Amino acid sequence: ETGVTQSPTHLIKTRGQQVTLRCSSQSGHNTVSWYQQALGQGPQFIFQYYREEENGRGNFPPRFSGLQFPNYSSELNVNALELDDSALYLCASSPDLAGFQETQYFGPGTRLLVL
Amino acid sequence: RKEVEQDPGPFNVPEGATVAFNCTYSNSASQSFFWYRQDCRKEPKLLMSVYSSGNEDGRFTAQLNRASQYISLLIRDSKLSDSATYLCVVNNAGGTSYGKLTFGQGTILTVHP
Numbered sequence: 362e363t364g365v366t367q368s369p370t371h372l373i374k375t376r377g378q379q380v381t382l383r384c385s386s387q388s389g390h391n392t393v394s395w396y397q398q399a400l401g402q403g404p405q406f407i408f409q410y411y412r413e414e415e416n417g418r419g420n421f422p423p424r425f426s427g428l429q430f431p432n433y434s435s436e437l438n439v440n441a442l443e444l445d446d447s448a449l450y451l452c453a454s455s456p457d458l459a460g461f462q463e464t465q466y467f468g469p470g471t472r473l474l475v476l
Numbered sequence: 477r478k479e480v481e482q483d484p485g486p487f488n489v490p491e492g493a494t495v496a497f498n499c500t501y502s503n504s505a506s507q508s509f510f511w512y513r514q515d516c517r518k519e520p521k522l523l524m525s526v527y528s529s530g531n532e533d534g535r536f537t538a539q540l541n542r543a544s545q546y547i548s549l550l551i552r553d554s555k556l557s558d559s560a561t562y563l564c565v566v567n568n569a570g571g572t573s574y575g576k577l578t579f580g581q582g583t584i585l586t587v588h589p
């Protein structure tokens with residue numbers, strides 16, 4: 362196993378609600394990235410945090426926001442949920458930013474359904 | 477054009493067959509390349525990195541052609557346990573976006589008895 366955990370495993374929300382997803386990285390991993398995987402698609406990069414600062418962002422609107430904490434945990438918050446937000450949300454951690462070959466370790470994901 | 481494009485699949489092959497997946501990427505500045513495997517309703521897991529010289533891990537061989545911006549994965553002697561979705565992944569580490577993995581759509585492989 363990767364040592365990366367996510368909670369909850371499944372979640373059902375209604376349109377317009379807000380949701381917080383949580384991730385716990387491996388100890389010592391300073392970088393966490395979040396991805397959204399819609400059914401039948403590959404994961405899409407949402408954003409990345411390094412030492413509690415946002416380090417990069419994909420093509421997602423501002424209602425997708427995140428936090429990273431000193432204890433290697435992080436959150437993904439989504440406001441004003443839309444039906445298209447239904448997806449598997451994956452977090453991935455890596456030790457540091459250095460090196461293009463850096464392996465990212467994925468958690469099991471949170472499956473979000475918006476009704 | 478998508479940043480990473482894969483064979484649409486799905487591939488349905490008998491045990492023991494050899495199967496090849498292809499992938500192209502659009503960003504010529506991409507620095508590193510990977511194949512990930514994803515089982516149904518599970519997270520992606522790193523299968524292997526891909527190097528310009530080509531690399532092999534048991535029954536799996538990966539190749540990278542930077543000039544053509546093309547990546548391949550060859551699986552020999554397919555096993556039932558190889559059934560999964562195979563994701564072509566590029567690390568677009570240009571600028572400051574280190575570690576931003578860009579995934580292809582994935583190709584579904586089913587190996588049958």
